[in-house]
Amino acid sequence: MLRLAIQKSGRLSDDSLNLIRECGISFISSSLKLKTECTNFPLEILFLRDDDIPGYVADGVADIGIVGENVLVEEGKQELTVEKLGFSKCRLSLAVPKSAEYNSVQDLNGKNIATSYPNLLQAYLQEQGVKANIHTISGSVEIAPSIGLAEAICDIVSSGSTLISNGLKEVERVFKSEAALIATKELSEEKREILEKLLFRIHAVQRARKAKYILLNSPNDKIEEISRLLPSVKAPTVLPLAEEGWSSLHSVVNEDDFWEIIEKIKDAGAQGILVVPIEKMII
Template identity: 50%
Template structure:
């Protein structure tokens, strides 16, 4: 049986629990439990702080974990990245007070930078030849310049709203992160086989995101032209209708081009167009 470490609370916990549920893995949630058994897959769930997950996987306390790549990079633990999961996207960036005239990275020379990610920042500055005083802070990094603790900060940025509220502006994007499935190195063949099964389920869910399943009725004579508009993953499914001269076309379309494609199909002569959500898509 696999043991998976996940974030005990927070946004990654919510997204991870939703992913497990979509993969047919039912986990009984309890704020008082450290470990929970699951139904639908031979796995048990270990609830931890996100910054403890890389170490737990490295030490073998858990076989696999779901955690942000920022935590993996900061902890520096030897673990394998199995797959990226497409949620929890953010970046770790350098930010300076809004009024600062920022000429480039050299501005940070001999400055004090507050961060919760000293390892990642130290490596970045070393690569760029910048010598700065890195001041580690456990939380509320964004207030450091305002209270005189630092000249700038290095912190997670999602929308950038928190920076604006604290009179800061982002000047350098250093590290991109998202949630990933990680695994302990040196697992036995049985556990590796279970990880592949888990990865297969997760892949089918991640692959379906950003796509819609579209059905429409279209005159048979226009099918070839419609196929040129929506070539689909391999090719659309075409089924004859009871009405002579008409058929039904089934196709998967990426969300970012969905409405442009639907409008062109409508202009071509398609009718009764249905747009449905995809739960799983197995490549």
């Protein structure tokens, strides 16, 4: 059985659990339980504080884990990364009071900066040739300037609304982060096989999230032109319609290109276009 560590409750929890569920893995979760065994896959889930996940995986207490890259790199454990997962995207940024004059990162020389990420901040400042005093605090970093603890902060930002509501402005981006799947260095052969199976399912789920299934009706003399416009796994499926001279074309399009493709195929004569989500995609 493979042991997976995920955040017990916080910004990573829902997306981590949903990913496992979308992989078709069932388990009973309760807010009181600290671990649970999956019922239809050899996986046990441990629910932990996110800060503890890299250490547990490094020590082999958990075999794999899901954690933000910000925490992983801060703890110097980036070598455990198996792959990025594409959710919980955020950035670590420097911010100063809205009213402060700020021209460049050099303005931070000799200043006090409050953060929960001293290592990431130190590495960034060093790279920029800035010498500042780093004050490590574990939470509520954004109030540090207003209580006189620091002239600047370095904290996690996603929309920026927390900064604004605390009278701060974002001035530099220090680190870009998203959730990552990590694994311990020494996995037994058996556990590695389970991890491979899990990764196979994760990839199918991730591919499906980006892809849409598209069905449309095409006059027979336009099939070739429309097929050329449609990306597909191999080639579009073409089925005759009950109406003479018409066919139904089925294919898969990427969410990112899809509006552009739809316009082009409409102009080429496609009608009755349906776009539907895909649950899993194995290629």
